[in-house]
Amino acid sequence: MASIWKRHPRYSILLLVILLATCFVLVPPGSYNEPSLHRMSFDGGAIEQRLATSEIFYRKALQDRQALLKRFGPTPEDVENFPDHDKPYTIWNFFPAAFNCPYEVRHLGTLADGGKWVCGLSKLEREPDCIIYSFGISGDSTFEAELLQDTNHCKIWGYDFSVTDFTDDIPNSEKWRTNFQPYGLAGKDSPGTTNSPPMFSLQSLMNLNGHDHIDLLKIDIEGWEFETLEELIKPYLSSGKPLPFAQLQLEIHVWDMPFAKFLKWWEMLEAAGLRPFWTEPNLVYVDYAKATPSLTEYSFINIRGNNVLTRPEKPRHPHGAYA
Incomplete structure (x- = not known):
């Protein structure tokens, strides 16, 4: 598996994202196993793995947005950016980082x-x-x-x-x-x-x-x-x-x-x-x-393309310097 990551890093990350997206299609909103999400590790791993893991958390936030919209909408046209105190939210709560x-x-x-x-x-x-x-x-x-x-x-x-x-x-x-x-x-x-x-x-x-x-x-x-x-x-x-x-x-x-x-x-x-x-x-x-x-x-x-933050990292030499 490691050799596949090295030989085809761009295709590997694409495959991983597709697999993750498939999981989200098959798993309906609200059916996440929250403890499993909490146990997921973000530290370490290849850049492809770190980005894919972060996308999982972001997809969960997208579902949370829909739930918040349904609660205070239920349509986007019904939502106020900064409502009176009887509605405990602002527009920014729908768009967390x-x-x-x-x-x-x-x-x-x-x-x-x-x-x-x-x-x-x-x-x-x-x-x-x-x-x-x-x-x-x-x-x-x-x-x-x-x-x-x-x-x-x-x-x-x-x-x-x-x-x-x-x-x-x-x-x-x-x-x-x-x-x-x-x-x-x-x-x-x-x-x-x-x-x-x-x-x-x-x-x-x-x-x-x-x-x-x-x-x-x-x-x-x-x-x-x-x-x-x-x-x-x-x-x-x-x-x-x-x-x-x-x-x-x-x-x-x-x-x-x-x-x-x-x-x-x-x-x-x-x-x-x-x-x-x-x-x-x-x-x-x-x-x-x-x-x-x-x-x-x-x-x-x-997260798309081969830019400075998404391309695979160069291996380090034994003394810590990059190749």
Whole structure:
């Protein structure tokens, strides 16, 4: 069995996922043996095994979502994002970060608004061609600065039309690993070349930079994430190709969006292979605006394709170094 994993790792993980999916089809909702789930081990094993185990837990969370929807709906149109106190839930309870990052999870950047949770920074550090895109810089570059500090060769492409560059959080000695443009991220390119501000799709910027992958993608674009990600993901769902990034750090601005519309958008993310492994409400916004927690940070791993977080790990030499 071990030799099969080594010779055909991509086919092996596909087979394992198919077998797991078959089990979930055959086992009706609510019939899980909870003690068995609790005894399952996530530690150790090949990356394929860790991802497959985490997908089991995530599928259980999907069934829990349906149960919660039936309880407080019963249809998505009946669910309020932030109901009165007689209903003990918020929209975020339907979308827990139920997937496990298969590596270490670290918080980078300020502990206040602006920091992000990252999966497997040690894996990015070992990538010979580590590429990071950051949309939404504003007045805080502590996240980008710590990414540069904790890696030796990762390079960052930053975009924000509201500022002219990264902040002084990034020292001059590391500026050579950054590239900044005052562009905005959108679902489609803005027509012509004189539009202000200039807007580009993610694929257009990747083509412009000569990139075929992104190891870490940060998006904080004040509510435009819904249209942007929908336009980005559609072609990949149609073609069956994996998304071109390994993980996504995203601030979601739900504001007054109806629950049913948000659910459809979120299920599109899941269908494209994105799985949330961390979430954190933006309590700075709650305190500042005296409002409901409409802004929440999510971190996703892309479980599809051969990216830095899903590809089989290289064997270690006896002294601990990687081959």
